[in-house]
Amino acid sequence: MERAAIVGVGQTRYERSKEGIVAELVYEATCRALDDAGMKIGDIDSVVTVSNDFWDGRTISCMAVADAAGCYGKDASTVECDGAFGAFYGLMRVLSGYDTTLVVAHSKVSEGNPRIITNAAFDPIYERSLGLDAISASALQARAYMKKFGVTEEQCALVSVKNHRNARNNPYAHVPLDISVEDVMKSPKLADPIKVLDASPLSDGACAVIFAVESAAAKRAKKPVWVKGVSHCTDAYRLGERDLTYSIALESAARRAYQMAGITDPWRQIDVAEVYDAFSYMELMWYEGLGFCDRGQGGRLIESGKTGMAGELPVNPSGGVLSAHSVLVAGLARIAEAVLQLRGEAGKRQVAGARTALAQGINGICAQQHCVWIVSTEQ
């Protein structure tokens, strides 16, 4: 396989009810990624935009951002999944003949009704009328996971405390907070056992990443970050057909990504991880699926502090999705944050000496789909 690298990243600040239309967010992220790479839009051969007609409230939602992403006259396409999946398609295109591909995702969650939008992901005949949505379904998953392994609400709250504190070092983050476990426990319930501070915020924002083949990467402004492994996998559709307490899809995606990257001991070989913690319990489950700890040990791992900024494997130095959740953007933002870490450009959230990073994206209800990326400073 020919080698490909990430040569540019750009993010907007993540905020509630951002001003401007989605095209303006996309334009801002695209320009920042181009500046970062020392490129002009004319240097981009192909474009992959990421959008979803439900979240954008219009059909063929890619039309609304095509001009802003510089699609005019170009070969462009649109992935309607989380940005980590869109990035995978961008990578495929640079490995198949395009020297460079821009991937850009946007979200203005503030303009829609997430309850109705995520309810529309359920079976229209049997499940929608129950009123299930992303939060209530995740609460079922959280409860099932906690009951099976004896994970406590306080252990979940530790994730929220860690990530919101980390977010104070990230200028792009939406909700940087200095909070305690008690604060999380006292915050209002959304759907038992999920409380407000266990849940990610609704953030508007955009993120862009530029991929290049080896020959094109060498010409760019910044040190390239190389893609070592990437894989994604899908679980069953209906919640009742899944083991909600453990993600076999994540395990499978991680196994294949590790295999491609030559990783046999993820805990030792990965220096920093950015995972998709839409709810606090998810980070614990993802520790297990990613092989950072044994099944059911996620609660113990967070208690040990080993995934904190000073720990052996810092997870979500950016503050993670709990501190900024632009739906569809968040997986791409994980990749962008991983790139900043490997370049040593992560500012106050920098993990010293990071050489190999993991980024994770999820898609669908209760993370039906997972996408795992391994990126590295080494070719």
Add this chain to the structure above:
Amino acid sequence: MARRTAIVGIGQTYHCARRDDVNGQELINEAVTRALEDAGLTMKDIDAIVIGNMDHFEAINYVDGWSVDGSGAFMRPIMKLTTGGTSGMTVATAGYYHVASGFFDVVLAIGWEMNSSSDTTAAITTCCQPLIERDFFAGAIGPLAAEYTAYIKRFGATEEDAALVSVRDHNNALNNPHAHLRTRITVEDVMKSPVLCYPIKLLDMCPRSDGACALIYACEGKAEKLAPRPAWVHTIAGSRDFVYMGEPFQHEELITLERASARAYKRAGITDPLKEIDVMELYLPASTTGVKWMESLWVCGRGEAPRLIREGVFNMDGQLPVNPSGGPLATNPIGATAMIRVGEAALQIMGKAGDRQVPNVRTALATAFGSCSWSDVTILRDTKP
């Protein structure tokens, strides 16, 4: 560089206005099962899946996850892509890149639509900018009517020229067991059909159908074993225009098709498409486009298409048969329509097109049209690129 990749299996459903006998997952499964049978494969052989449709036609969010029982994506990678009318080729193209990039060896691409679940024109109207454009944009017919009116004025083309295209495609569909509309019609029938938006009449316009299409892409080394005559992908090219109707909107030529086909011809080494291409499967949403867009495909000069159409150059027995399947005028499950173009082009290369087979096809071209006059072009051949 890209790995050599070919289409080795094609599956299409039974298409009609309402498929009340199946739900969406079952419709998808019908196409998937047929594609697998065509390639002599089972789900175990599939490494990854790509799928696409237009969300608001069925009102199902996260179709990639929802469709798992029909697509076979359980514990496999599945990715959803959507770009409007071009979706079918967008998904087919993604299937190609999945293989060409070296990540996967055998990939299933699925395009589908159950248009009967919604009001198509109401849903499509929401593609427009909500404050400025949505109130007066009334679906896909208006812009197509405007561009042909301009073409009539400039080149002296007639409504009958468009009717000839309609007659050709509808009557070709009589040879296609998968076609939705299979009725023999005459120019007179077209001219007498009710006007939808002048100069486009009912029989000039595509129907909306329920249906699905699935294609299987395989890498070099596997493709030759799976199909005696694989349809090798030589090039795929796309081009995008501006997205606001008020921006320099081209009424006189389809600039995206001009650019995409020129790029595709250059990459495939084609200098005289009329002579060098054996069959075309074109995304013609209205018969009028079957006149005007032939020029954007560089098969003739400006204003020359009506003469070629009157001479029957694009008929089944002509120099360059267009839409032996009947095209979108006969069958239009929107998210699948452009994929069917690629699938039909592949069937022609593979010699499996049955009664609609054009003899000795070695180079076939398929197009897609959608969104804001965006175009994609795929060129297939019986030889490796």
